[in-house]
Amino acid sequence: MITLEHAYILVGLMFLAFAVLTLRDAGHPTRIRSALFWGLIAASMLFGSWLGGLGNGILVLALVAVGGLKALGVGRPATTSPEERRESATRRRNALFIPALIVPLIAVGGTLAAKHTSVGEWLISSTQTTLIALGLGCILALIAAMAWLRPPVMAPVQEGRRLMDSIGWAALLPQMLASLGAVFLAADVGGVVGELVTQAVPMSSPLLAVAAYCLGMALFTIIMGNAFAAFPVMTAAIGLPFVVGQFGGDPAIVCAIGMLAGFCGTLMTPMAANFNVVPANLLELPDRNSALNGVIRAQIPTALILLGVNMALMYFLAFRF
Structure with missing residues (x-):
């Protein structure tokens, strides 16, 4: 059965890949600091359940220190060329939205299946079902896009790293502000x-x-x-x-x-x-x-x-x- 813990592991592995690729990117303007930042997020996703409240609190303070002292740089990994992307967009036009639409379809369908079918109940945990189905939707959309568009094997991870570099520390705002909302509720x-x-x-x-x-x-x-x-x-x-x-x-x-x-x-x-x-x-x-x-x-x-x-x-x- 797929549980929320599996989703955390998947996301943690993704951020770990960002950290490793950033560390190996000699042209990255803040290579060491950015790799440490994404590595800390990976650690929170992979080992947060075992770190406890104190350990996770220290990890969050470390993230704030690394990301808040100075802006993180943006890497420019080589994947596909602008000409290749432009040609692909011109040729496929609105069909390029198909992989993106797979994500919500699987998220909604998986949630309903988990609640109303025996196969869904066996496959997906009844706890945080929507988040698990959303993760499955992302995986299936990625598989579909790779099979259809046939980009370089590392293109999804490299482009994901570039986008996360562009967003920087702001990528953590949803989690931080959600935690703040819980504090406000308790107060x-x-x-x-x-x-x-x-x-x-x-x-x-x-x-x-x-x-x-x-x-x-x-x-x-x-x-x-x-x-x-x-x-x-x-x-x-x-x-x-x-x-x-x-x-x-x-x-x-x-x-x-x-x-x-x-x-x-x-x-x-x-x-x-x-x-x-x-x-x-x-x-x-x-x-x-x-x-x-x-x-x-x-x-x-x-x-x-x-x-x-x-x-x-x-x-x-x-x-x-």
Whole structure:
């Protein structure tokens, strides 16, 4: 049976490969420090279950020290040439999205299969099923892309290393901010926020509760830079006590759409650098700071429309049953 531990091992091996290839890259501007940074992440993924709280805490402090003292450099590994990539894109056009679409299809299909079929229950653990199915989707998408496009054998790892170098320390923001959200929950920040919100917004109807929850998720995500950090706070403050508890909303629907509302905030904030800097890096835009602001400005209209759609979906779906 595939468990979450297997997914951690796979990711750890990937970061270990990044570290080894970076260490062997004589042209890398920060070869030793970058290799140490990716190696520490690999250690956390491979051995985190055995390190314990103290060991993992020391490892995190080491990551902050290595990544925070100075910017990590960006390697330029040789894989395929720009001419080869341009020719492939021209020839295959939108079909190039097929490997990317395999990932969500397998993630959703694997999750449903694990819950509703005997084969799925035998293959995938019932704990963190979606994450495991997501990992399987990535593996199958990689296999499909390699069989179809036939790039150099090391191209996926080398291109992954280049992209992670471009993102740098910001790649750790989701995990760090999710941990911060857990700390806020333990400190009962949600209760304090809930009291402040109820003083400003009278929770007299499901519509007001839904609007307060979704807008709160988006705004707190804009401040924190990550919906995973906002989710435990706003759900404890508004989602569970009011949308679910007072008005009887379906908790699964409320929580799922609430997270999507938070992701709308991710599109509108420079604090979510790990997400919004990726388009600028993929497009290799020269001025990354201006590019980041340009990406956010381009995303704001879509984010506001999606936020309104999420509020409507929650209002019309969460109270039907």
